[in-house]
Amino acid sequence: xxxxxxxxxxxxxxxxxxxxxxxxxxxxxxxxxxxxxxxxxxxxxxxxxxxxxxxxxxxxxxxxxxxxxxxxxxxxxxxxxxxxxxxxxxxxxxxxxxxxxxxxxxxxxxxxxxxxxxxxxxxxxxxxxxxxxxxxxxxxxxxxxxxxxxxxxxxxxxxxxxxxxxxxxxxxxxxxxxxxxxxxxxxxxxxxxxxxxxxxxxxxxxxxxxxxxxxxxxxxxxxxxxxxxxxxxxxxxxxxxxxxxxxxxxxxxxxxxxxxxxxxxxxxxxxxxxxxx
Amino acid sequence: xxxxxxxxxxxxxxxxxxxxxxxxxxxxxxxxxxxxxxxxxxxxxxxxxxxxxxxxxxxxxxxxxxxxxxxxxxxxxxxxxxxxxxxxxxxxxxxxxxxxxxxxxxxxxxxxxxxxxxxxxxxxxxxxxxxxxxxxxxxxxxxxxxxxxxxxxxxxxxxxxxxxxxxxxxxxxxxxxxxxxxxxxxxxxxxxxxxxxxxxxxxxxxxxxxxxxxxxxxxxxxxxxxxxxxxxxxxxxxxxxxxxxxxxxxxxxxxxxxxxxxxxxxxxxxxxxxxxxxxxxxxxxxxxxxxxxxxxxxxxxxxxxxxxxxxxxxxxxxxxxxxxxxxxxxxxxxxxxxxxxxxxxxxxxxxxxxxxxxxxxxxxxxxxxxxxxxxxxxxxxxxxxxxxxxxxxxxxxxx
Ligand SMILES: Cc1cc2nc3c(=O)[nH]c(=O)nc-3n(C[C@H](O)[C@H](O)[C@H](O)COP(=O)(O)OP(=O)(O)OC[C@H]3O[C@@H](n4cnc5c(N)ncnc54)[C@H](O)[C@@H]3O)c2cc1C
Ligand SMILES: Cc1cc2nc3c(=O)[nH]c(=O)nc-3n(C[C@H](O)[C@H](O)[C@H](O)COP(=O)(O)OP(=O)(O)OC[C@H]3O[C@@H](n4cnc5c(N)ncnc54)[C@H](O)[C@@H]3O)c2cc1C
Numbered sequence: 001x002x003x004x005x006x007x008x009x010x011x012x013x014x015x016x017x018x019x020x021x022x023x024x025x026x027x028x029x030x031x032x033x034x035x036x037x038x039x040x041x042x043x044x045x046x047x048x049x050x051x052x053x054x055x056x057x058x059x060x061x062x063x064x065x066x067x068x069x070x071x072x073x074x075x076x077x078x079x080x081x082x083x084x085x086x087x088x089x090x091x092x093x094x095x096x097x098x099x100x101x102x103x104x105x106x107x108x109x110x111x112x113x114x115x116x117x118x119x120x121x122x123x124x125x126x127x128x129x130x131x132x133x134x135x136x137x138x139x140x141x142x143x144x145x146x147x148x149x150x151x152x153x154x155x156x157x158x159x160x161x162x163x164x165x166x167x168x169x170x171x172x173x174x175x176x177x178x179x180x181x182x183x184x185x186x187x188x189x190x191x192x193x194x195x196x197x198x199x200x201x202x203x204x205x206x207x208x209x210x211x212x213x214x215x216x217x218x219x220x221x222x223x224x225x226x227x228x229x230x231x232x233x234x235x236x237x238x239x240x241x242x243x244x245x246x247x248x249x250x251x252x253x254x255x256x257x258x259x260x261x262x263x264x265x266x267x268x269x270x271x272x273x274x275x276x277x
Numbered sequence: 278x279x280x281x282x283x284x285x286x287x288x289x290x291x292x293x294x295x296x297x298x299x300x301x302x303x304x305x306x307x308x309x310x311x312x313x314x315x316x317x318x319x320x321x322x323x324x325x326x327x328x329x330x331x332x333x334x335x336x337x338x339x340x341x342x343x344x345x346x347x348x349x350x351x352x353x354x355x356x357x358x359x360x361x362x363x364x365x366x367x368x369x370x371x372x373x374x375x376x377x378x379x380x381x382x383x384x385x386x387x388x389x390x391x392x393x394x395x396x397x398x399x400x401x402x403x404x405x406x407x408x409x410x411x412x413x414x415x416x417x418x419x420x421x422x423x424x425x426x427x428x429x430x431x432x433x434x435x436x437x438x439x440x441x442x443x444x445x446x447x448x449x450x451x452x453x454x455x456x457x458x459x460x461x462x463x464x465x466x467x468x469x470x471x472x473x474x475x476x477x478x479x480x481x482x483x484x485x486x487x488x489x490x491x492x493x494x495x496x497x498x499x500x501x502x503x504x505x506x507x508x509x510x511x512x513x514x515x516x517x518x519x520x521x522x523x524x525x526x527x528x529x530x531x532x533x534x535x536x537x538x539x540x541x542x543x544x545x546x547x548x549x550x551x552x553x554x555x556x557x558x559x560x561x562x563x564x565x566x567x568x569x570x571x572x573x574x575x576x577x578x579x580x581x582x583x584x585x586x587x588x589x590x591x592x593x594x595x596x597x598x599x600x601x602x603x604x605x606x607x608x609x610x611x612x613x614x615x616x617x618x619x620x621x622x623x624x625x626x627x628x629x630x631x632x633x634x635x636x637x638x639x640x641x642x643x644x645x646x647x648x649x650x651x652x653x654x655x656x657x658x659x660x661x662x663x664x665x666x667x668x669x670x671x672x673x674x675x676x
Binding site for chain 1: 300301302314315356358359419420445449456460462479485490493534535537542543579602628646650652653654655
């Protein structure tokens with residue numbers, strides 16, 4: 001019989017993984033309370049950014065295979081603790097929330113700075129982020145963090161092939177091409193949904209981590225060096241949202257009604273007019 | 278500490294700010310608004326407040342005007358495809374030219390890579406005033422770290438007021454790194470750009486998966502950086518060459534932490550994003566076999582079949598064909614949605630299509646909000662009949 005677990009000889013490694021997770025408003029899902037029939041809007045309908053579950057899963061799977069720890073790191077309001085709890089239920093070892101009124105109004109530059117500043121005090125060999133969020137939707141925070149930390153990054157990772165203490169090998173989407181890249185650690189990857197299937201939160205882990213504290217760090221804990229005091233939140237954000245408005249309506253719409261035969265005729269005529277047929 | 282300024286003497290605690298806030302950034306505490314970490318300072322509540330009690334937190338520091346004015350002109354960062362200049366570069370140049378003309382300033386284009394003379398010339402014949410070439414073997418394949426160094430050099434050399442990059446996987450990997458290096462603002466995936474009389478770039482982009490549009494400024498910093506969504510802006514045309522070509526030095530770090538091991542073309546199945554015609558299937562298609570009629574229609578129109586997420590989840594089509602927020606974004610010339618309700622996550626991936634036809638028996642299906650031709654009807658009646666008619670035509674022509 002071989003060693004147990006089968007990978008025991010490989011588990012000598014200890015790699016520090018950090019998953020960046022953000023709480024976002026729930027999109028497009030209106031829930032109805034089955035008892036009252038009312039719309040459920042209890043406080044903030046929030047969820048973990050779906051891409052970040054893939055980032056966390058990537059970290060957990062590598063840890064389970066290679067050994068090490070997974071820290072989930074989030075910046076957000078106090079209720080973003082829920083996202084870190086969920087990370088515990090999936091298997092994260094440590095949860096850190098960066099929360100301070102001074103962080104509010106951060107654009108991607110200030111967000112990346114704040115996360116990178118915290119990462120100086122968190123051991124990290126491999127940092128995993130989602131490819132983008134479903135709210136701000138910029139895909140900018142991951143690469144920004146890597147630049148602040150002066151480490152390599154790859155965005156839009158389709159597959160993580162192998163990793164060890166020194167290097168990670170991944171396949172990335174580069175538009176009309178895919179690249180296989182090798183990055184020396186520490187490094188940061190932003191992952192697509194293709195990279196894996198996130199595990200479900202487990203009830204067992206939920207019980208086991210019931211008393212595990214979530215660490216909350218404020219601006220003072222991040223101790224910005226001289227000259228960087230104004231890098232946080234609104235003050236540290238070069239971009240500002242000038243205006244928010246609904247997407248343009250659809251004045252061009254033509255509605256076609258009628259018997260199926262009539263609709264078919266019109267459709268055929270239209271496709272011919274456009275020269276598709 | 279409050280993010281927005283509250284004139285408490287005017288506030289009557291009506292809660293209009295709480296009601297209008299899309300981000301849950303404000304709550305009423307003891308009858309007055311308190312802004313929390315959710316506040317994005319979007320200003321909706323300022324307009325919504327019936328008593329004018331809310332304001333921005335003091336006028337922004339207008340920046341060192343003398344310093345900002347050192348930055349002039351529009352810089353486009355080109356992108357390469359497998360066989361030369363990526364067409365998105367011409368779109369950036371078309372838009373860059375328009376903005377440069379509005380400012381009365383010049384348009385420069387950076388071409389970075391290895392052996393890029395042909396690409397540089399393409400930029401000259403498409404109207405660049407100035408082409409900056411960074412030609413070095415270590416730039417042969419895209420890696421963010423050397424490219425950031427190279428582009429930083431180009432920006433510090435030319436001091437543009439505006440930098441436009443492609444909203445492609447490569448551009449969106451590189452631009453945020455460069456923006457951090459330059460400590461400046463970057464707006465993602467813009468679909469419309471304008472400049473105002475102060476030379477500020479008004480950058481409009483969809484967010485929340487296309488649910489809202491936001492206009493973003495970063496006018497107190499230079500350069501003002503934006504990535505631009507592909508296939509939205511018109512391409513620059515050919516012009517008599519008047520511009521100049523400059524080679525910039527590039528001294529790579531001898532030990533970049535990343536290497537490209539291999540580059541491959543995307544697998545052929547991944548065509549839904551490139552197709553000119555997409556026939557998209559949703560849950561209104563009841564059985565996997567029924568996809569056959571959509572494949573036949575797609576073939577007849579020279580297109581491919583795409584789908585909504587549930588069909589991928591059911592294993593009927595590969596995930597490469599999924600259109601939407603968590604799938605591909607497509608901008609075909611023609612998009613035919615069959616049995617798709619039009620959830621925002623789906624619409625986010627196809628609303629940019631040039632012409633949208635939707636077939637759905639439910640008049641109120643949200644897909645009709647984005648459709649140009651709304652066919653209220655049953656795909657199972659319309660599509661097979663259409664295929665028959667197309668076949669008849671073919672037969673008629675053959676005789
Ligand atoms: C309508 C709207 C438009 C905006 N447009 C811009 C813009 O164009 N440019 C700009 O600079 N800012 C913009 N912002 C601000 C931006 O949303 C915030 O800076 C936000 O904190 C992070 O950006 P994101 O959500 O786009 O993250 P992304 O860059 O899309 O996130 C990528 C990954 O980074 C990690 N991550 C991101 N945020 C956090 C976090 N708080 N904690 C932990 N991990 C995190 C996650 O792993 C995530 O998957 C916009 C905001 C709004 C509301
Ligand atoms: C985070 C997140 C990401 C997501 N990403 C995506 C994504 O990328 N892409 C995506 O598509 N979805 C995505 N979704 C799922 C999305 O919310 C919807 O659930 C999904 O798009 C619905 O697919 P559908 O329109 O095919 O099905 P349904 O909503 O069930 O609609 C079926 C439609 O078919 C019509 N119909 C019925 N019979 C017929 C007939 N005979 N002929 C014609 N029409 C008929 C019905 O009237 C109905 O409108 C995402 C969801 C979440 C939460």
